[in-house]
Amino acid sequence: MLKSLRFGMMGFLLMCLAGNLSAQSGPRSYFMIGLGMQFDLAQLGGTITKDGLDSRNSSVSRDSSGNITGYPLQKAIYAENTLISLKRTTGGAVGAKTSGAMVGGNVNVGYEKEGVFGVPSLFWRINVNYTTKISGGETSSTIMGYKWLDQEWQYTAWTVPTYLGIKLYNAANDTAVYVGAGVNYFHGWWGVSGTINNPGLQTFAPGILGPGGSLISDAPNPGINKENVRFGAHGFGLNWLVGAQTKVTDRGHLFFELETILSAGMGVGGVASVGGASALAPWVAYPVVIGGQTYRVGYKIEI
Template sequence: MENTMIQAAKRTIATFLLLIPGVFLEAKTYLMGSAGLQFDLGALGSTISTDGLDSSSNYATTDSTGTQNGVLPRLAVIPENRLLTLQHSSNGLISTKTNGGMTGLTLSLGYEQDFGKAFFWRVNAHYTRKIMGGDTEAKFAGQSFYHMTWDYNAIQVPVNIGIKLSVSEDAAVYIGAGLHYFKGGWSLAGHNRLSDVHQALVDANITDTTVLGLVSDGTDPSAVWENTKFNVSGIAPNWLIGAQARISDKGHIYMEMETLFSFQYGIAHPRSEGGIAGLAPSVAYPQVLGGTQYRFGYKHEI
């Protein structure tokens, strides 16, 4: 009986040893590259389009009866909808160019390896840069009084582990999650001379309270040649979902969506007198480098 058990154990071990090379031979590895888009970079779309950014300084206000009734914050960043309202309320005296929030191009390179029967791990490097949006300009009588250009860049290096399920001989879907290192930030450059427009209208004896009210809260002093830059780094989680299909003996195309939760508070140092007075010599602001990237790419088995 004992000899029988020993012989059975030997056969089991021998079978296992024979199977191990097959397991590793079946594990596929890939080099991969992709390109894609990320929308609303920095989560700044609402700031640019509708919210603006309050200054730390204030201006006196009056109520509808003409009685002074406290103070309101000035605007370091004027939202685009306010500038469009001015354009349509000033009979063409003020003109505006708007582009909304920022959209970025994402380029990615990586390495992936299957293991087991339905699992994979991968490491990627993503680089994202603004390619459109984030550029607002307004002119008074043909002269630029407000021009803000936003920029954004980020590097992210995610390491993921996940499940890959075949849906046919040549196609599979997958989902994964992991952690990533991130580094980058956004910047804001330009000028805000809305207070100069307000003073010019007052000097010209303009009494339209609607227009005067819309230009009464610019930075004072004006922000000229501003260039504020934030840069942060850290580690955060991420997850992805995608699908791949074979197009040649060793080639696959894939589409995927990856969400990265990159977030860190950043410190920047405004350069203009108006920026320093309106914000602070050193200003803190949340840096959202994360978001969802939509990519299309190619994998090659090696």
């Protein structure tokens, strides 16, 4: 991320140096609207697909007599690669339905004004972005058709980025490339809900499934039932973008851009189940990453 920031700032400086070459005919104002996609929401893709999350009931130690105390390894979140491995190992007796990291849809509206400080090629912009999950983040597993695990992740965020940037126009003044940087206000959350039915496993196949069994022995004990924990954060962060626009009507411009929102905070969420409190804590603190990189296409109209 820091490397991207360095390249973004270097590009911004180069564009500033090239600003005197602009063939701008006069400052303009735009109303803009865009649609975009953001991948790996909240940077939770690694947790969902390969890492999972260990239960706090996972410590094993020995007492003064050398006897094992505590709990064996238990999971609070099952990673998708673990479930896929179980499916392959058991010949499909353990089923796995996976969807990967969360992918978000982004709606963007804003106002842009050229001619900052009397320099036609400089512009300022303010936007409002709304991002929510549109796919991914859903994991479930069955044993001989019996669903014992169901996990679903969610994400929603609002950001209000502001920009100061520069445009470099072609000779006809109808196409431009631009860069900008600024600060943003952010407010958002991510959450995970679901069930890991450990009692059901033990009832389904005593001594084989669940804690102490030969299969899925790392299921949390007690089981997690209808958990729904959320972590939210708000504050201020940095942002930058690179883009291009081209005139398609007398007053309308089609644009494409890559926007990077860099913002995060610490969220605290309360659990909803006894199993969740045992596996995590009654109140859990977890980082909340808002933003990321959004790939966007949109339309600007001169006003």
